[in-house]
Amino acid sequence: GAVVSQHPSWVICKSGTSVKIECRSLDFQATTMFWYRQFPKQSLMLMATSNEGSKATYEQGVEKDKFLINHASLTLSTLTVTSAHPEDSSFYICSALKGRGSSYEQYFGPGTRLTVT
Amino acid sequence: AQSVTQPDIHITVSEGASLELRCNYSYGATPYLFWYVQSPGQGLQLLLKYFSGDTLVQGIKGFEAEFKRSQSSFNLRKPSVHWSDAAEYFCAVGLTGGGNKLTFGTGTQLKVEL
Numbered sequence: 760g761a762v763v764s765q766h767p768s769w770v771i772c773k774s775g776t777s778v779k780i781e782c783r784s785l786d787f788q789a790t791t792m793f794w795y796r797q798f799p800k801q802s803l804m805l806m807a808t809s810n811e812g813s814k815a816t817y818e819q820g821v822e823k824d825k826f827l828i829n830h831a832s833l834t835l836s837t838l839t840v841t842s843a844h845p846e847d848s849s850f851y852i853c854s855a856l857k858g859r860g861s862s863y864e865q866y867f868g869p870g871t872r873l874t875v876t
Numbered sequence: 877a878q879s880v881t882q883p884d885i886h887i888t889v890s891e892g893a894s895l896e897l898r899c900n901y902s903y904g905a906t907p908y909l910f911w912y913v914q915s916p917g918q919g920l921q922l923l924l925k926y927f928s929g930d931t932l933v934q935g936i937k938g939f940e941a942e943f944k945r946s947q948s949s950f951n952l953r954k955p956s957v958h959w960s961d962a963a964e965y966f967c968a969v970g971l972t973g974g975g976n977k978l979t980f981g982t983g984t985q986l987k988v989e990l
Contacts, residue, residue: 763919791976802966802980803920852919856976863976867912867919 761787763855765868772843772875780838780871782853788833789855793865794826797850809836843875878903880969882981889957890989897952897984899967908970909950910978911941915963923965926950937961962988 762785772778782792790811795803807828808816815828825847827839836855840847850872854865879902889895901907908927912920924935931943941952950967967981 793977800983800985802982803978805977805979808977854920864922864925865976865978867921869917869919 761855761857761864761866763853763866763868765851765853765871767871768869769872770874772873774844774875775842777839777841778843778873780840780851780853780873782836782838782855782868784834784855784857784866787855787857787866789836789857790833791856792830792836793854793856794828794836794838795852795854797852797870799850803852806838840873843873845875848873848875878907878969878971878979880967880979880981882965882967882984884984885982886985886987888987888989891959892956895952895954895957895961895986897965897967897986899950899952899981900948901950901967901969902948903969906945909941909943910968910970911935911939911950911952912966912968912980913937913963914966914983920966923952957986957988959988959990962986 764783766781792809794806796806797803805818806821809828809830811830811833817823830836850870852870854867881900910925911923914920923939924933926933926943933941939954943950965984968978970978
């Protein structure tokens, strides 16, 4: 199988603080990971593509200075929400890419619920 | 840019009844198409995918989907729904070629009545 974990599963932080979310591929190596944001009852919105050993590629409209992504190893990517505000409260989901070309598949983590008070 | 439309926000079916969830996409070429299921507390799980070849795709848990190019559709079907199928279902389209990024539809919440 291919398992992706996220830590923490939920976090509450105060406005103005930073919070780090970890995404790990447990049984495979992933050169590419993705970070999504999901609002209640809405779809997943791709925030950025994280590539091991290089800078993340952010989607249009996503503030790269606010959502810091680090893909330090082939099994770990982190998303840091800096100076969090209540509007950053959301469900953050990561995925890790396994395979190449026509045989690729994204494996998703269980998500992290962030609440900013 | 590619887009995915799931016209049904909520669907309720009786256990044992058949199910069809609709998905339409907009893309200039033949896309990579996916159906995922999301259950509370769990990550999205891939039900099936279409890249090329046979337009009728079989997936896990008894699901199947049919790619219809003329209708730009990729509807998900199951002949007999089980109560455990209650969940949120997402259709997604991936870019052919590089990027491997997925664009998701807004999801369909399936409720199963016993």
